[in-house]
Amino acid sequence: MTILVFGKTGQLAQELAVYDGVICLGRDQADLSHPAACAAAIRQAAPQAVINAAAYTAVDKAEEEEALANVINGAAPGAMAAACAETGIPFVTVSTDYVFDGSGEAPWQPGDATAPLNAYGRSKLAGEEMVRAAGGTYAILRTSWVVSAHGTNFVKTMLRLGKERERLTIVADQTGAPTPARDIAAACLEIARQLAEDPGKSGTYHFAGQPETSWADFARGIFARARVDCAVEDIPTSAYPTPAARPLNSRLGCTSLETVFNIPQPDWRPGLDQILKDLGELS
Numbered sequence: 302m303t304i305l306v307f308g309k310t311g312q313l314a315q316e317l318a319v320y321d322g323v324i325c326l327g328r329d330q331a332d333l334s335h336p337a338a339c340a341a342a343i344r345q346a347a348p349q350a351v352i353n354a355a356a357y358t359a360v361d362k363a364e365e366e367e368a369l370a371n372v373i374n375g376a377a378p379g380a381m382a383a384a385c386a387e388t389g390i391p392f393v394t395v396s397t398d399y400v401f402d403g404s405g406e407a408p409w410q411p412g413d414a415t416a417p418l419n420a421y422g423r424s425k426l427a428g429e430e431m432v433r434a435a436g437g438t439y440a441i442l443r444t445s446w447v448v449s450a451h452g453t454n455f456v457k458t459m460l461r462l463g464k465e466r467e468r469l470t471i472v473a474d475q476t477g478a479p480t481p482a483r484d485i486a487a488a489c490l491e492i493a494r495q496l497a498e499d500p501g502k503s504g505t506y507h508f509a510g511q512p513e514t515s516w517a518d519f520a521r522g523i524f525a526r527a528r529v530d531c532a533v534e535d536i537p538t539s540a541y542p543t544p545a546a547r548p549l550n551s552r553l554g555c556t557s558l559e560t561v562f563n564i565p566q567p568d569w570r571p572g573l574d575q576i577l578k579d580l581g582e583l584s
């Protein structure tokens with residue numbers, strides 16, 4: 302199966318790039334700020350499926366650049382989905398727990414009411430709506446707390462800061478789950494394959510690691526596994542103000558993905574160990 306992937310340098314794109322049959326388009330080949338060019342790239346490549354692994358992911362900066370975030374996270378996946386619908390191929394795009402407002406303590410289910418707290422979440426939600434409206438074969442895969450050995454993420458930031466400082470204060474009242482980009486890549490490919498066989502599986506799904514944790518406990522776990530001597534002090538979100546508000550409850554209910562696609566929730570702990578090994582922090 303030939304699969305066209307938008308994105309080349311991001312966490313997810315780099316995990317997809319290692320598979321046979323995957324062609325990754327970087328920004329120089331397809332710029333998501335020009336949605337029509339993305340649609341044209343699909344027509345030209347004539348793949349058997351498309352995965353969108355590119356996105357405007359600078360959550361705080363999006364507060365100042367909402368129009369640009371809306372094009373990259375909204376109109377671009379919308380145009381990709383329309384091009385896929387025209388040619389009758391499956392389209393898989395990745396979305397976020399940030400489409401929810403983070404209230405309550407129950408895991409969010411795919412059909413729950415969305416109410417993003419920030420511009421990034423609104424832009425990703427706009428993309429979801431345009432993908433559904435395109436009327437083709439699609440999966441919207443919402444995930445959370447993406448980590449890998451590539452790019453910028455919490456694991457790499459903690460390793461850097463933990464070696465520089467004896468003590469860090471980390472938010473302890475946001476609950477969710479880290480999700481290794483490697484597992485998301487495998488899930489996206491399996492979803493694309495199954496959608497090609499059964500377009501009736503189209504829909505919105507959740508995919509996150511387990512067990513649930515907080516950022517502070519995740520930091521402790523990273524330091525314990527990598528043997529970094531840095532103490533973690535819990536703080537509330539209110540003590541760490543950021544331009545974009547973050548949801549407190551990022552739990553994602555993932556059972557429908559397992560029921561429909563037979564893709565189970567991954568345990569993020571072996572995934573973390575693999576990332577630490579890839580970074581040379583664990584032997």
Ligand SMILES: NC(=O)C1=CN([C@@H]2O[C@H](COP(=O)(O)OP(=O)(O)OC[C@H]3O[C@@H](n4cnc5c(N)ncnc54)[C@H](O)[C@@H]3O)[C@@H](O)[C@H]2O)C=CC1
Pocket residue numbers: 308309310311312313314327328331332333334353354355356357358373395396397398425444445446447448452453482
């Ligand atoms: N990083 C996280 O913690 C989370 C990410 N997600 C979603 O998961 C997906 C994958 O995220 P990551 O791999 O972590 O993101 P990332 O930030 O590592 O990579 C984003 C990619 O998009 C590309 N990109 C940005 N603007 C572009 C443009 N105008 N044209 C072409 N390419 C452009 C970047 O060059 C980069 O390759 C995204 O849809 C993101 O919204 C969802 C929940 C959490």
